[in-house]
Amino acid sequence: xxxxxxxxxxxxxxxxxxxxxxxxxxxxxxxxxxxxxxxxxxxxxxxxxxxxxxxxxxxxxxxxxxxxxxxxxxxxxxxxxxxxxxxxxxxxxxxxxxxxxxxxxxxxxxxxxxxxxxxxxxxxxxxxxxxxxxxxxxxxxxxxxxxxxxxxxxxxxxxxxxxxxxxxxxxxxxxxxxxxxxxxxxxxxxxxxxxxxxxxxxxxxxxxxxxxxxxxxxxxxxxxxxxxxxxxxxxxxxxxxxxxxxxxxxxx
Numbered sequence: 553x554x555x556x557x558x559x560x561x562x563x564x565x566x567x568x569x570x571x572x573x574x575x576x577x578x579x580x581x582x583x584x585x586x587x588x589x590x591x592x593x594x595x596x597x598x599x600x601x602x603x604x605x606x607x608x609x610x611x612x613x614x615x616x617x618x619x620x621x622x623x624x625x626x627x628x629x630x631x632x633x634x635x636x637x638x639x640x641x642x643x644x645x646x647x648x649x650x651x652x653x654x655x656x657x658x659x660x661x662x663x664x665x666x667x668x669x670x671x672x673x674x675x676x677x678x679x680x681x682x683x684x685x686x687x688x689x690x691x692x693x694x695x696x697x698x699x700x701x702x703x704x705x706x707x708x709x710x711x712x713x714x715x716x717x718x719x720x721x722x723x724x725x726x727x728x729x730x731x732x733x734x735x736x737x738x739x740x741x742x743x744x745x746x747x748x749x750x751x752x753x754x755x756x757x758x759x760x761x762x763x764x765x766x767x768x769x770x771x772x773x774x775x776x777x778x779x780x781x782x783x784x785x786x787x788x789x790x791x792x793x794x795x796x797x798x799x800x801x802x803x804x
Contacts, residue, residue, distance in 0.1 A: 634673060634675050634676055636671075636672055636674065637670065637672070638669060638672050639668070639669050640719060640726070642654060652711060652715075653711070653715055657697070660694060661695050662694050662697055663691065663692070663693060663694070663697070664693070664694050665690065665691060666689060666690075666715075667689065667690045668687060668689045668723075669687065669688050669690070670686065670719075670722070670723030670726050671684065671687065672726075680768075681724050681727055681765045682766070682768065683764070683767075685762055685764050686720050686723045686724060686727070686763055686765050687719050687720040687722075688761065688763065689716045689719060689761045689763075690758075690760055691712060691759050691760070692757075692758050692759075693708070693755065693759065694755065694756060695755040695756050697755070698755055700752075702754060702755050703753060703754060703755065704753040704755060704757070706747070706749060709747060709779065709788070709789050710745060710747050710791075712779070713745065713793070714745055714793070716761040716763055716777060717763060717775050717777060717793045717795070718740075719763070720763040720765065720777075721740055721795065723763075724765065738797040738798060738799055739797070739798055739799070739803055740773065740795040740796060740797050741803075743772075743794045744793065744794040745791065745792075745793050746791060746792045747789055747790075747791045748789060748790045748791070749788070750787045750788060750789055751786055751787065751788050751789075753779070753788045758782050759779055759781065759782070760779075760780055760781075760782060761778070762777060762778050762780065763776075764776045764777065771796050771797045772794060772795070773795040773797065774792065774793070774794055774795075775792070775793050775795070776790070776791065776792045777790070777791045777793075778790055779791075
């Protein structure tokens with residue numbers, strides 16, 4: 553099955569044109585004691601979900617021991633020596649209260665957890681994020697957002713994809729060392745969202761959405777994403793999005 557959503561606003565999201573050469577200060581940033589390690593696999597690996605993710609995913613050639621958390625979690629993908637994933641800040645309270653996910657749906661048995669992480673390079677940072685996995689979201693869905701009995705509604709899945717794509721652009725803003733609402737950093741809106749449902753998503757499930765920036769053509773920005781189980785063994789859905797950059801005045 554496929555669903556298409558046209559001309560919806562991307563949530564908590566901004567973008568830039570990717571023709572700048574960002575300054576990388578990741579190597580100056582101290583890492584949290586609570587870390588996740590990178591593994592050579594492209595899959596997200598986890599034996600059991602902790603109540604909240606730590607602040608930083610730390611890249612290393614082998615799993616990093618975290619004495620404060622059990623079990624150990626692995627976030628796979630890419631070269632384990634050149635980058636890590638860091639948690640992004642939740643929306644400001646005045647925005648979160650009216651936000652579909654962080655407001656109305658963020659409660660027990662609905663969306664019980666939503667944490668977004670952006671990719672941070674420690675060395676050899678590329679000039680753009682094109683054809684890179686730039687963002688990942690850790691999500692727990694409860695039992696009150698179903699379509700069929702015991703199966704999460706497809707519209708909720710589309711909502712989660714659209715919002716996580718938005719966090720992908722927030723990740724690009726951070727990569728470019730831009731401040732939110734910078735005059736030279738346009739916002740984006742969703743022009744087209746396509747979702748392919750690969751397997752039923754059961755209620756009370758922990759998932760990860762992994763976002764990849766595919767290409768940019770003028771004001772058009774293309775991204776793709778996968779919604780997977782935490783151990784990477786189940787692909788629930790895949791999605792693509794077309795963002796259009798706009799001036800902030802257009803959203804007033």
